[in-house]
Amino acid sequence: MEVTRKNFSSVLPEVEKAINEADFLCVDTEFSGLHASSSFHISSLDTPEERYHKLRKGSSDFLVFQVGLCTFCYNEEDKKYEAKPFNFYVFPKPYSRAAPDCRFLCQSSSIDFLASQGFDFNKVFKEGIPFITSTQESELRDLMEERHKQYKQFSSPAFVTPDSGAEAVTTKGPINVPEEHKDFIEGICKSVEEFLEKDGEENLSLPPCNGFVRKLIYQTVRQRFQSGVHLGAKTDEKKQRYIQVTRIKTEDEMKMKEQEKQSAELAELEEAVGFTKVIRLISQSGKLMVGHNMFMDLVHLLNRFCSQLPENYQEFKAMAKCVFPKILDTKLMANTAPCKDLLPSSVLGDLLNHTSCTPFKPPEIVIPENFPQYKLDDSNLHEAAYDAYITGICFTAMSNFLGGLQNPPLPNVLPDATIIKPFTNKLFLMRISDIPYLDLAGDDVLPSRDHVFHVTFPKEWKAPDLYQLFSPFGNVYITWLDDVSAFVSLYKKDQSATVMSTLCKRDTRYKIMTYELFKNGLPDKESR
Amino acid sequence: MEVTRKNFSSVLPEVEKAINEADFLCVDTEFSGLHASSSFHISSLDTPEERYHKLRKGSSDFLVFQVGLCTFCYNEEDKKYEAKPFNFYVFPKPYSRAAPDCRFLCQSSSIDFLASQGFDFNKVFKEGIPFITSTQESELRDLMEERHKQYKQFSSPAFVTPDSGAEAVTTKGPINVPEEHKDFIEGICKSVEEFLEKDGEENLSLPPCNGFVRKLIYQTVRQRFQSGVHLGAKTDEKKQRYIQVTRIKTEDEMKMKEQEKQSAELAELEEAVGFTKVIRLISQSGKLMVGHNMFMDLVHLLNRFCSQLPENYQEFKAMAKCVFPKILDTKLMANTAPCKDLLPSSVLGDLLNHTSCTPFKPPEIVIPENFPQYKLDDSNLHEAAYDAYITGICFTAMSNFLGGLQNPPLPNVLPDATIIKPFTNKLFLMRISDIPYLDLAGDDVLPSRDHVFHVTFPKEWKAPDLYQLFSPFGNVYITWLDDVSAFVSLYKKDQSATVMSTLCKRDTRYKIMTYELFKNGLPDKESR
Ligand SMILES: Nc1nc2c(ncn2[C@@H]2O[C@H](COP(=O)(O)OP(=O)(O)O)[C@@H](O)[C@H]2O)c(=O)[nH]1
């Protein structure tokens, strides 16, 4: 189901119901770019912590354009899953002039990729559901309450100096209307006077003008007409700002006007929270959230809808676990034995094909009428809700396969099954060969890298020079860092002990050190 | 006329013809944002140089989405202008995998504004004309020539160490195929062997695989089959990369293949230059380029299509004059007497309305059939080509009005008229009241700011506190810098001399200094 600004509030109860009745949830996101610069490229020798820092620094300025949520609910009677795929278009349209005006990064190649997949950018920018992070929401709420409280003390807070009483508001200091604006402001005052004299219309719309002139109008009109009028800024159809003057007869009427304005402000903030409400529903449900290769998705969901990503890696883990207490990454499942041995590729589209036949056990699925009846034919691939949908299918197909290997075999594996436990709260790490996952719920398992060496060399060197250098130790694998340095890993790990003594001779063209020394040296380097 | 990637190369000759026959050109751009952060907000006391630095740092990460060009050609016979409005959608789609992958910033409020104007983002991202800066073009061209030259020396440049001969290429060092890829690579070699034995198809497409495996294939296949095959990477319809093997019978055939590849690369680069060609045509024509409030447009045009903006302000002026030798800003014309006194607003839409009747003299315009027949009714406002079109109308209406004031009156004022000269190569400066323009062709005129004072004060202070402080000197104008500092300008400039001696007493709550001292102190501050 497509969800935009237009139908968000009417669909939200249905989303809530779907989440609450689900056995598990699947998510996927589409975003505006991958890496802010090539210095954040991932490397096969990253540690989980280094990978986190690369994602935090290199990816968090990109924007999430689309979030797919697919809920899966198992029906014991007909042994089928009911799947409800929601496709949310999101965009941080500033909800008011005081609201945060988000700046975000785009990467041409990513935008081009989305474009080639038929992605509808107009829908994002014109109908995207707004959102602010939870942190922004509390800040804005505090500011608003502060303002409303202040209003209770003084009737016209904008012109109050903290150490002056309400009295001072309208009397202190001259109103400094520059010469060139005097005629205009006088004209305005005259039209307000006429408006107040005639007992006709309730409101008077002043001509649009810039912020400075509006400030002059506020000051002058409030001083002249005191509590007889209420002033408020409005935006006309041409997006120009103007002031609306409202007739006020009694002090109570003034209070009511202000009360109305305050309620409207609160409602506006409520609306501005927007898509973040869906993330809160997911979070509060405590249900298993499944994604495919979901590290980047997780980082974006936290950063855009909860709060800025913490600098500290342990804090990130704590935050992730607190917001999404149970997650599962199907790419990790697919890359772990026994599934791994049966799957030539774990790219999502391929995974769906491979897990759709024996020995895997794809589930039977029903999609309710008011949702898109997705065909499993790739035509919707890279639409977030479709990707979330097939992630759920792959998850159950693999889970049921694992269940079938049990003694006695489990017919239908649900998220609370013991065989699912080993996969929960672990994130797959792309292209890292010796560390299978990032463990959100515990300490990461870090393998020995005693067979890895850091080498610095002349720009002119190519792979054969490094192969040559390491030829006494057999095959090596090169991980380029830049054009004058690389990690070199031995295939024959038992040769590691002799590398330093053999290669650390006085050839000044290259410099070699152990992986450990290089890593432990880094903090110094960075603080230099 | 709408111009996208689809019709760009066929329309380009028409654009060239229109530019070359025109009397003057009008331009306008639409971009993805205004200020990277609020610290780049413009202030009424900016100097032209400060304003440039704010634009350079705060705006150049935004992208140009649309460029409007409208050419105006005067027909002496029927006394009418022929206007040709071109609306170019532009987007820096990376033209190849080696091409720059641009990162750009967007500002939510600007995107939302464009969206509300019906802007078609899908057209930009899916059909935008590509472009690279002239600087990027030369760099890429140099790199390519380097590569092509290298190829002439060695047949397989990728595996050559500079200090080893062509011989070394295929023999040096073992090919390090990791255990897990051995079977796959052997299978590939077998299929290449079979392909070479049968004399059927000219090409063999290998299965798609990742970059590392492709590297292994290159190495192994080239070593085994030497000059019998030519290998090249291709992209299939699923955007996956694969290697295409081509049968090579003779050394000459190999050379021809490579020659073909090189020509294709050159043609690709030529295409990648894209929209930058239009900017070059404008530049080479030397014609007057008219824009409305065009400082930001100029900055974007230079930065995106020529080269990165220089840090040095004088270099910026030199670069601007070199690329666009003659520019004119209609907002400056509208804000200069005698036009100024007749125009209540110089916002483009308003300006068109005000200059469409006496005493202004709007031109008669003909738009050729194959161009959009724009109505002057605001419905296309903020479409770049329409804005360029009405800028041209305002320009001629004001020019002809000025011409009518001459003795004897000039009937139709063309860009080379003497009365136009005072406006050329000057940029209007938004919201700066005491400096009318930035002079691209000379030194800026900087007024005395002896009546301006910099004040630092407690956060709690509001405007009345500052009015109070300066009350001995009459009316003041406040320019907020942040919540603890502001510039305060006296209306009565003759009072300036006594301010420092009167206010520099030992009240520790505020600190005051002259504008000049504050400015000259700044460089020290910044280098702290
Ligand atoms: N000196 C040298 N540097 C290289 C060579 N190959 C790659 N590099 C460097 O290593 C970086 C990473 O290369 P690689 O992992 O192949 O590519 P990427 O995935 O395109 O970033 C490159 O940007 C180069 O700076 C080489 O043969 N010699």
Ligand SMILES: Nc1nc2c(ncn2[C@@H]2O[C@H](COP(=O)(O)OP(=O)(O)O)[C@@H](O)[C@H]2O)c(=O)[nH]1
């Ligand atoms: N202390 C103090 N700071 C102010 C006041 N009004 C504005 N400022 C500061 O000056 C900055 C610029 O204000 P202004 O020119 O009104 O607004 P802008 O166009 O929205 O940036 C604000 O962000 C505040 O930090 C005030 O009354 N008291």
